[in-house]
Amino acid sequence: MTGPSVPLSCRELVELVTDYLEGALPADEQARFQAHLEACDPCVGYIEQIRLTVTAAGRVEEADLDPASREALLAEFRGWKRG
């Protein structure tokens, strides 16, 4: 296996995090990224913060539909049911 040619810096890594997590990095870039992570605890810590950010976003409640819209849609459904 050939090692990654040019090492990635931390400042570059933070710009590639989403592409990495989305599996969108080309194979050689991904190798550079992983090689960096294996040697860099602060960058692992950064990705952990992104992970927690995503977890927290998943706990945010979306606003409910307002009652008027809900009623209008229910009426629409009943009308459709009657044909």
Add this chain to the structure above:
Amino acid sequence: MTAFAIRLPFDPLTGEDGGPMAWLKDRLAGRAKTDGRGADAELVARLRAGDEQAFMELVESLGPSMLRIARMHVRDRATAEEVVQETWLAVLNGLDRFEGRSSLRTWIFRILTNRAKTRGERDGRVVPFSAVINADAASGEGPSVDPDRFFPADHPKYPYGWAAPPVAWTQERVLERETLEVLKEAISRLPDSQREVIRLRDVEGWSAEEVADALEISDVNQRVLLHRARSKVRAALEAYLDPTPEAA
């Protein structure tokens, strides 16, 4: 020297840790579990049978996003509400044509987007939303992390390495009500296109494909917008949780 394999808290790509992190890895990688085909088929059958509860559950879960997305294409909220109503009627009338090739959600949002665009054009909205969102993605923005947090390029040991590394957060602290308020506030301050992408992806758990499809943007732009949104929201959480990260 022996090469040590540092154990990451999780491996987002190989999914090596099948434990409680598995769902999150799916989520991070945009493979969020959405309603499976079986669940869609069952839901469609219930709707056809006139099951009000099934309809209202669907309306509750998709309604707020539908309204937001419609609103991006048309000029005011009242028009967006009309488009959403028309969409539901089209969905109900078209149930027999739904073949399950895409998910029910994707199919509904395609109908919504088409109707909203048509309505926006008819009302003379000059710039279509997809043009705005693509321009947003193409425009340059600042770096994801404040450059002052890194050593300069000529640092003898760590060129562009962390000078003030991120501090570890505990999950408990991050999930506290106050922290979630900070996060919500940060999302609300994002530009429209970034806000919509992070809401659909991370708040609602849609897949990357579904978001690109519903917003009619490329996969690349979906990732660019998500990256900017997540980076800014992380920075906002950091400003709240550790206001003064110490230099190493």
